[in-house]
Amino acid sequence: MSARAVESWTLQPLTDFVREAAVRLVLLMTPAGQVLAQSGFSRAVDVMSAAALGAAIIASTTEMARQMKQAPFGFLSHQGQRHGIFLASSVTGRGPVVALVVYDLDVSSVGLVQLFFEQLAADLAAASPKETVNKQVLAADFERELSNSLNALFGR
Amino acid sequence: MTTAYSQALDRVTRVRGVRGAMLVAGDDGLVIAEQLMEGIKGPAVAALASSLATRLRRAMAAAGVGNSLFWHLQCDQGALLVVFSGSGVLVVAVAEADVNVGLVRLELLRAAEAAG
Amino acid sequence: MPDDIRALSAQLAQDPQSLVFLRLAELLRQRRQLDAAVRVAISGLERHPHLADAHDLYARVLADKHDYERAFDEWDMALRIAPNHTGALKGLAFLYFKVGDVDQARAHLETALKVDPDDASITQALEMVHQGVAPESGADAGAAAPAEAIASGAEVAPLEDARVFAGLEGAQEGLLLLDPAGRVLGGALKDRHGADVTDAVAAYLAGVSQEAARTAKLLGLGNWTGLAAEGGEGNVFLKQPGPEALLLVVRERGVPMGRLAVIANRAANAASRWLERQS
Numbered sequence: 001m002s003a004r005a006v007e008s009w010t011l012q013p014l015t016d017f018v019r020e021a022a023v024r025l026v027l028l029m030t031p032a033g034q035v036l037a038q039s040g041f042s043r044a045v046d047v048m049s050a051a052a053l054g055a056a057i058i059a060s061t062t063e064m065a066r067q068m069k070q071a072p073f074g075f076l077s078h079q080g081q082r083h084g085i086f087l088a089s090s091v092t093g094r095g096p097v098v099a100l101v102v103y104d105l106d107v108s109s110v111g112l113v114q115l116f117f118e119q120l121a122a123d124l125a126a127a128s129p130k131e132t133v134n135k136q137v138l139a140a141d142f143e144r145e146l147s148n149s150l151n152a153l154f155g156r
Numbered sequence: 157m158t159t160a161y162s163q164a165l166d167r168v169t170r171v172r173g174v175r176g177a178m179l180v181a182g183d184d185g186l187v188i189a190e191q192l193m194e195g196i197k198g199p200a201v202a203a204l205a206s207s208l209a210t211r212l213r214r215a216m217a218a219a220g221v222g223n224s225l226f227w228h229l230q231c232d233q234g235a236l237l238v239v240f241s242g243s244g245v246l247v248v249a250v251a252e253a254d255v256n257v258g259l260v261r262l263e264l265l266r267a268a269e270a271a272g
Numbered sequence: 273m274p275d276d277i278r279a280l281s282a283q284l285a286q287d288p289q290s291l292v293f294l295r296l297a298e299l300l301r302q303r304r305q306l307d308a309a310v311r312v313a314i315s316g317l318e319r320h321p322h323l324a325d326a327h328d329l330y331a332r333v334l335a336d337k338h339d340y341e342r343a344f345d346e347w348d349m350a351l352r353i354a355p356n357h358t359g360a361l362k363g364l365a366f367l368y369f370k371v372g373d374v375d376q377a378r379a380h381l382e383t384a385l386k387v388d389p390d391d392a393s394i395t396q397a398l399e400m401v402h403q404g405v406a407p408e409s410g411a412d413a414g415a416a417a418p419a420e421a422i423a424s425g426a427e428v429a430p431l432e433d434a435r436v437f438a439g440l441e442g443a444q445e446g447l448l449l450l451d452p453a454g455r456v457l458g459g460a461l462k463d464r465h466g467a468d469v470t471d472a473v474a475a476y477l478a479g480v481s482q483e484a485a486r487t488a489k490l491l492g493l494g495n496w497t498g499l500a501a502e503g504g505e506g507n508v509f510l511k512q513p514g515p516e517a518l519l520l521v522v523r524e525r526g527v528p529m530g531r532l533a534v535i536a537n538r539a540a541n542a543a544s545r546w547l548e549r550q551s
Contacts, residue, residue: 109184115199227499229484
């Protein structure tokens with residue numbers, strides 16, 4: 001399944017990461033849960049759920065680190081019976097970008113994902129637009145933007 | 157790093173031509189313990205050695221030659237040598253291309269025993 | 273069990289390091305107890321891996337079992353250890369003659385004759401080569417016969433040229449040539465139970481090769497040139513005879529890794545020439 005991006009500068013770094021780390025699903029998003037690119041998802045509802053949950057985990061753990069008077073955690077990793085989940089953020093010219101990654105334990109490993117995430121972070125930083133545009137998001141705009149994003153992410 | 161791990165890796169790194177040695181969690185590809193010279197990226201070695209070990213293990217099982225005990229990746233500018241301990245830990249050495257393979261293998265086997 | 277075999281077996285049991293295994297295995301071979309001869313020969317080789325006579329002995333047993341490919345490897349190894357070993361020279365001459373390479377057969381016999389001019393079996397074998405009759409393998413050469421001395425300019429050519437290619441084409445076990453996508457180009461692989469595992473191994477090997485290349489590149493080790501691995505029940509060696517091919521050699525555990533590397537290098541050279549001819 002090929003990668004698709006709302007913001008085109010994320011596409012090549014994402015494609016390279018998926019190939020090298022041999023991961024199954026990737027979601028690139030802002031900490032607020034706005035999706036920038038995805039790979040491996042087949043349904044819009046899955047993307048929205050994953051983005052919301054991923055953003056919530058990042059927010060919770062960032063607050064946890066703040067209460068512990070520590071810098072935010074570098075990455076989070078959960079391992080199930082067949083799959084692992086890896087969640088990490090990196091800094092780009094566009095602002096922080098969060099990666100939610102799901103991989104098969106038979107095919108990849110947390111070590112491999114972590115290794116190539118470093119490259120992904122560097123590639124995203126290099127490819128990102130350097131100027132950031134701050135704009136106020138209105139409710140109507142949000143609905144339209146979400147719809148446009150989903151269309152872009154699923155090639156509709 | 158515990159003393160036992162440290163001593164185990166010490167013996168490996170003392171072999172001339174070895175640039176680093178480490179203990180790696182075989183399934184995760186994460187570093188357990190390491191002794192590396194400058195310029196060797198431990199997490200990269202761990203992740204890639206573990207990934208190659210997994211693929212090689214499957215190929216060898218399919219070929220009917222049994223479990224992997226030791227492997228040696230020969231390259232024109234260096235070498236990677238790996239021994240498997242019974243507990244799923246890999247003992248890894250990064251070395252020069254002309255290292256004494258027999259000696260490194262021996263020390264890796266000893267380190268694997270010590271690592272348990 | 274005949275008395276001589278019993279006596280030699282007892283001697284060997286008492287002193288496993290002794291060279292009596294050579295006589296014991298030869299006796300077993302002559303009595304066509306080939307499996308027992310193999311076991312004794314391999315056990316002796318494990319203790320004396322640098323003894324040319326041990327390799328020569330094992331090669332004779334293998335030749336009797338019609339395992340010519342491995343017999344060739346063993347005689348080749350004997351010659352590397354002792355370049356004037358007449359047993360190995362005669363054995364290789366026999367094998368070269370079997371595959372139709374009369375020039376190589378003659379060259380090996382003439383070299384043997386220079387080393388041991390009084391060995392009547394060599395002169396007889398040379399005579400047979402000239403007449404186009406396949407000489408028996410070195411150990412079984414019959415009674416002496418006068419033979420003309422043949423002056424020949426042929427030198428003993430590198431051993432890889434004639435047989436290894438044939439071996440590659442006809443290999444039914446232990447040798448596999450693949451393209452980068454894991455498709456079989458030549459050879460075949462069987463596991464120790466005799467089951468064909470060619471396709472399964474080929475599928476996994478493509479991934480191994482890619483991972484080896486990536487590992488070497490990302491760790492700054494240059495290009496990978498080979499991957500040797502010891503398994504609980506056998507050893508393997510992986511090489512790239514060309515940019516678009518992968519070669520796997522598999523041998524049982526008793527074959528030392530150093531020797532496996534030699535076999536793999538020769539097979540890779542033959543595979544490389546074969547690939548050039550295909551393109």
